[in-house]
Amino acid sequence: MCGIIGYIGLRQAQPILLNCLGRLEYRGYDSCGIAVSEHGINVCKDAIRVEALKKTMPRLDGTAGIGHTRWATHGEPSPINAHPHLDCSGKIAVVHNGIITNYQNLRDQLSGEGHQFVSETDTEVIPHLIEKYYNGNLETAVAAALNDIEGSYAIIVLATDEPKLVAARKDSPIIISLGDRENFIASDVPAILDYSNRVVYLEDGDIGVITTDSIKVSRRGNEVAVKVHQISWTVEDAQKAGYEHFMLKEIHEQPKVIRDTLAGWVSGEALEDLATMWGDDINALLILACGTSYHAALIGKQIGQELLKIPVRAELASEFNYSTQPLARTLAIAITQSGETADTLKAMKKLKEVGCQALAITNVVGSTASRIADRTLYTRAGPEISVAATKSFTAQLMVLYQLMMSHPEIGARRLNSMTKELRQLPNKVQQVLDNEGEIAQYARELSQYENIFYIGRGINFPVALEGALKLKEISYIHGEGYAAGELKHGPFALLGSDTPVIALLAQDDTYEPMLTNIKEVKARGSPIIALTREGDEDIEKIVDKVLTVPQVEAIFSPVVNTIALQLLAYYAAREKGCPIDFPRNLAKSVTVE
Amino acid sequence: MKQAVILAAGEGQRLRPFTATKPKVMLTIAGKPILQYVVESLARRGIRNIVLVVGYRRQQIFDSVGSGEELGVEITYVTQEKQLGTAHALAQAKAKVDKEFLVLAGDNLIDADTIACLEGLTPDAMLVKRVDNPLRYGVVTLAESTVKDITEKPKEAASNIVNTGIYAFTKKIFDFIESELDIPDVLNKMIAQGHQVRAKKIDSTWLDVAYPWDILSLNSIVLPQVPASLGGIIETGASLKGLVSVGKDTVIRSNCYISGPVVIGTGCEIGPNACILPATSIGNNVVISPFTEIKNSVIGNDVSLGPGCFIQDSVIDRGSVIEGQFTAFSRQAEVKIDDEHHSVSVGAMLGEGCQIGSGVVAQSGVVVGNHSQIQALKIISGRLPDRSLVI
Numbered sequence: 001m002c003g004i005i006g007y008i009g010l011r012q013a014q015p016i017l018l019n020c021l022g023r024l025e026y027r028g029y030d031s032c033g034i035a036v037s038e039h040g041i042n043v044c045k046d047a048i049r050v051e052a053l054k055k056t057m058p059r060l061d062g063t064a065g066i067g068h069t070r071w072a073t074h075g076e077p078s079p080i081n082a083h084p085h086l087d088c089s090g091k092i093a094v095v096h097n098g099i100i101t102n103y104q105n106l107r108d109q110l111s112g113e114g115h116q117f118v119s120e121t122d123t124e125v126i127p128h129l130i131e132k133y134y135n136g137n138l139e140t141a142v143a144a145a146l147n148d149i150e151g152s153y154a155i156i157v158l159a160t161d162e163p164k165l166v167a168a169r170k171d172s173p174i175i176i177s178l179g180d181r182e183n184f185i186a187s188d189v190p191a192i193l194d195y196s197n198r199v200v201y202l203e204d205g206d207i208g209v210i211t212t213d214s215i216k217v218s219r220r221g222n223e224v225a226v227k228v229h230q231i232s233w234t235v236e237d238a239q240k241a242g243y244e245h246f247m248l249k250e251i252h253e254q255p256k257v258i259r260d261t262l263a264g265w266v267s268g269e270a271l272e273d274l275a276t277m278w279g280d281d282i283n284a285l286l287i288l289a290c291g292t293s294y295h296a297a298l299i300g301k302q303i304g305q306e307l308l309k310i311p312v313r314a315e316l317a318s319e320f321n322y323s324t325q326p327l328a329r330t331l332a333i334a335i336t337q338s339g340e341t342a343d344t345l346k347a348m349k350k351l352k353e354v355g356c357q358a359l360a361i362t363n364v365v366g367s368t369a370s371r372i373a374d375r376t377l378y379t380r381a382g383p384e385i386s387v388a389a390t391k392s393f394t395a396q397l398m399v400l401y402q403l404m405m406s407h408p409e410i411g412a413r414r415l416n417s418m419t420k421e422l423r424q425l426p427n428k429v430q431q432v433l434d435n436e437g438e439i440a441q442y443a444r445e446l447s448q449y450e451n452i453f454y455i456g457r458g459i460n461f462p463v464a465l466e467g468a469l470k471l472k473e474i475s476y477i478h479g480e481g482y483a484a485g486e487l488k489h490g491p492f493a494l495l496g497s498d499t500p501v502i503a504l505l506a507q508d509d510t511y512e513p514m515l516t517n518i519k520e521v522k523a524r525g526s527p528i529i530a531l532t533r534e535g536d537e538d539i540e541k542i543v544d545k546v547l548t549v550p551q552v553e554a555i556f557s558p559v560v561n562t563i564a565l566q567l568l569a570y571y572a573a574r575e576k577g578c579p580i581d582f583p584r585n586l587a588k589s590v591t592v593e
Numbered sequence: 594m595k596q597a598v599i600l601a602a603g604e605g606q607r608l609r610p611f612t613a614t615k616p617k618v619m620l621t622i623a624g625k626p627i628l629q630y631v632v633e634s635l636a637r638r639g640i641r642n643i644v645l646v647v648g649y650r651r652q653q654i655f656d657s658v659g660s661g662e663e664l665g666v667e668i669t670y671v672t673q674e675k676q677l678g679t680a681h682a683l684a685q686a687k688a689k690v691d692k693e694f695l696v697l698a699g700d701n702l703i704d705a706d707t708i709a710c711l712e713g714l715t716p717d718a719m720l721v722k723r724v725d726n727p728l729r730y731g732v733v734t735l736a737e738s739t740v741k742d743i744t745e746k747p748k749e750a751a752s753n754i755v756n757t758g759i760y761a762f763t764k765k766i767f768d769f770i771e772s773e774l775d776i777p778d779v780l781n782k783m784i785a786q787g788h789q790v791r792a793k794k795i796d797s798t799w800l801d802v803a804y805p806w807d808i809l810s811l812n813s814i815v816l817p818q819v820p821a822s823l824g825g826i827i828e829t830g831a832s833l834k835g836l837v838s839v840g841k842d843t844v845i846r847s848n849c850y851i852s853g854p855v856v857i858g859t860g861c862e863i864g865p866n867a868c869i870l871p872a873t874s875i876g877n878n879v880v881i882s883p884f885t886e887i888k889n890s891v892i893g894n895d896v897s898l899g900p901g902c903f904i905q906d907s908v909i910d911r912g913s914v915i916e917g918q919f920t921a922f923s924r925q926a927e928v929k930i931d932d933e934h935h936s937v938s939v940g941a942m943l944g945e946g947c948q949i950g951s952g953v954v955a956q957s958g959v960v961v962g963n964h965s966q967i968q969a970l971k972i973i974s975g976r977l978p979d980r981s982l983v984i
Contacts, residue, residue, distance in 0.1 A: 173662050188660075189667065201595075201641055201667070227595060229642060229691075241659035242651065242670040252656050259878050259894075263842035263860030420897070423878055427895040427912025427946060433652065434614045550946070 002097040003027040005067045006156040006165045009182020013065035020191045021050045028071020031082035035093040038062030045082035068095035072365045085124045087131035091160045096123040098152035098172040167208040176200040183210040245580045247386035255426040260380040261398040274406035282331045285312040289335035292389040296396040298462035318343035332356045337392040339367020386581045428550040443571030453501040455484040457510035467565030475573035484517040495524040505532040508554035596691045601699030602648030602673040610944030615653045618699035623815040624856040628699040637705040641666040646682045648673040678774030698758040706797035716761040718791035730755035740790040743777040806939045813872035816854035907940035916951040926958025
């Protein structure tokens with residue numbers, strides 16, 4: 001999915017295009033670019049986010065232009081592959097959202113006719129086709145070019161010789177918006193709502209032409225009357241698909257994320273492919289990450305130790321850079337959602353220097369982490385807008401499960417039972433989401449407190465850390481994750497009736513010691529909440545409140561438990577009226593040390 | 594008319610257990626929620642500005658159709674907190690609608706031809722259809738092409754022409770919605786005050802889902818319209834006949850016999866030696882083990898079926914795990930819904946997240962509540978509430 005924008009009017013196009021692109025970033029943000037026309041077309045594009053492009057790009061003068069923000073699903077984001085794309089003469093620029101299925105044929109044919117291609121994208125055939133058909137009328141040239149194209153598209157075309165923009169669509173969204181002596185074209189309405197709320201929708205096969213003071217829409221060669229819609233909603237409503245915040249939308253996407261990760265797994269090919277990761281000489285794992293990804297790393301450590309029976313270390317990338325440790329025969333795994341986390345990148349470079357094999361787990365195709373690493377496993381989470389990571393964390397866990405399950409040591413029996421359980425996971429997660437109402441109700445009570453402890457053992461200790469992190473980053477309540485056994489070494493001094501403790505239980509050998517810890521906490525007068533499997537009747541007698549999740553094998557309990565805690569944090573923050581998607585002082589990816 | 598209001602807030606009590614965690618409009622027919630068919634039909638007629646009135650379990654709708662972008666439409670959501678009736682639902686959309694707009698029910702199967710019928714009509718207007726069993730609908734009395742009266746679920750039907758719940762209105766309708774909760778009441782009031790409401794009879798598709806077994810009949814009607822397509826991997830020796838659609842990343846193992854119309858979702862593992870007969874829909878991430886036969890059934894996402902099962906005329910909702918040798922055969926059976934007895938030919942209706950042990954036999958017409966657990970070798974019949982434990 002990509003976002004496109006076009007502007008023509010009396011104002012400078014550059015700042016308007018960049019602002020609109022920022023609004024389109026929910027559609028993807030691995031690269032972006034704009035083209036502005038004034039005595040020739042000037043293009044500025046790069047494999048960076050819009051905010052970064054704003055800072056680095058030179059001033060481009062001109063009052064007509066187009067822009068694009070990209071989310072690569074295959075092919076590498078690079079300055080060359082970023083849009084807009086130009087024809088040979090540099091007089092025609094195109095931005096495109098969609099996939100041209102017959103581009104290889106078109107490209108071969110156009111190359112044969114002498115056209116020069118510079119990128120690897122399917123899109124680049126469009127400006128060259130338009131160039132081929134251009135005969136003084138941009139609109140007819142675009143129509144002729146689209147005749148040759150198969151696939152899906154929403155495109156905007158800018159040409160130096162004509163003061164207009166031409167747009168067309170097939171199976172990809174595009175709208176035209178009317179301003180005062182200026183007009184817009186965009187992938188969606190929220191992109192332009194800062195400037196105008198009058199919108200014309202294009203149908204499949206329509207060609208739209210806008211100038212500073214006119215709009216024309218043609219259908220099968222005949223001009224049709226345009227119908228202008230007044231938009232009453234505010235920016236971002238649509239992008240959130242009904243939800244109040246991106247975070248809740250992304251929490252709800254998790255069953256699909258898990259299902260998507262599992263697809264391709266069953267055929268066995270993905271497993272065999274992963275298995276090639278494990279050379280004979282690897283006898284230890286080192287997992288590096290920061291923030292939420294570090295909690296995934298800690299869970300990965302537990303999974304690895306249990307399944308592989310080899311030493312696994314999980315380290316904070318930001319601290320690893322100060323340590324000197326023997327790393328012979330170690331596979332290093334770096335986890336970073338954005339692929340741009342500065343500390344993680346630095347640690348990876350250091351590892352490469354000492355000759356370690358480095359594997360990156362990231363959500364962004366072609367990100368820096370993937371370029372440094374020997375191999376990259378992509379999480380299938382899609383763009384994540386909310387600063388608080390939710391679905392990307394779950395996707396990281398899924399990749400870690402699969403990676404560890406691909407190890408030859410695991411054995412067919414365990415592999416089969418885990419595969420069966422994994423297949424059930426999307427539905428188990430859906431059940432957690434279906435229980436949202438009860439969690440929300442309890443979160444409202446919790447939001448009244450200033451300090452909350454989360455305790456867990458074994459594989460659920462990192463879940464306690466993650467639950468506390470979610471709470472503090474979005475609700476500003478002080479959440480503290482602790483290993484349950486460590487509570488008596490200090491934090492007991494903080495317990496009391498105004499400090500609730502949330503205990504995370506799993507059906508493994510940590511269950512009994514957790515019960516002991518719960519009783520200890522209760523004796524100190526803290527309200528205690530247990531997060532446990534359905535039907536755990538013993539616990540109800542001991543604790544003040546039970547939140548249940550569906551029963552899963554203990555090794556998968558971090559998935560359902562974390563998602564319940566994400567909802568808990570979300571609803572606590574909502575109760576407090578916090579700006580959930582964009583908490584104070586925080587940025588989505590941390591590109592400084 | 595470029596705008597449509599779709600009413601999608603209702604729960605669908607009579608469709609339990611399938612509507613315990615999802616609204617009625619999210620019931621899956623031939624691989625897609627019913628609501629999606631309505632939206633696609635509107636898009637096909639160029640109606641892309643859609644106001645969705647949601648309420649009960651609305652998150653499921655957000656997750657499924659989202660902003661509407663993937664379906665080529667723009668969706669604006671409004672919420673009806675309490676499901677009081679269709680007129681009340683429509684009133685929630687008042688601030689979002691154009692001068693003229695269509696109103697449709699999200700839980701009816703409506704094709705593009707049906708929507709086209711409305712396009713020539715001047716609001717206020719409605720579509721009506723001749724049906725065999727008018728008593729469960731609103732029966733419409735007509736004078737030529739003008740509506741005289743609508744009687745909801747009458748004891749005796751004056752005619753077999755019924756209201757399809759598909760309307761074309763102007764904003765004026767909101768002036769008439771006061772204490773009325775349902776649209777037919779509002780229309781009767783308008784007619785009584787001398788306003789003309791036009792009606793047009795349709796022959797095209799309009800199907801209602803009211804009872805659990807309607808899922809099966811709708812499924813068998815829609816399936817033949819799903820084009821054949823092959824994603825994933827089809828191993829040598831598998832035999833696919835007729836209209837079979839297989840999603841990506843699905844594996845059909847050797848010696849499976851699949852006779853269309855059949856739709857299989859993404860990421861499934863079928864066989865070896867499984868037999869899937871018409872008219873069957875299978876969701877995403879489903880496992881069907883060897884020597885299992887499925888006939889005229891709907892299987893939800895994440896379901897796992899063990900070896901040697903026989904499943905006929907049955908609905909198995911998402912995430913149910915069924916061990917080997919499960920049998921659900923279809924005979925004429927009495928099924929009780931809300932104190933009404935229905936005599937239908939149906940297999941088993943299994944709610945979501947059920948765990949069924951080996952060798953369980955489901956008697957025809959059994960309805961098993963969500964998250965029930967049935968131990969091995971049990972024979973189940975009648976109606977089991979949610980979270981039943983049969984040991």
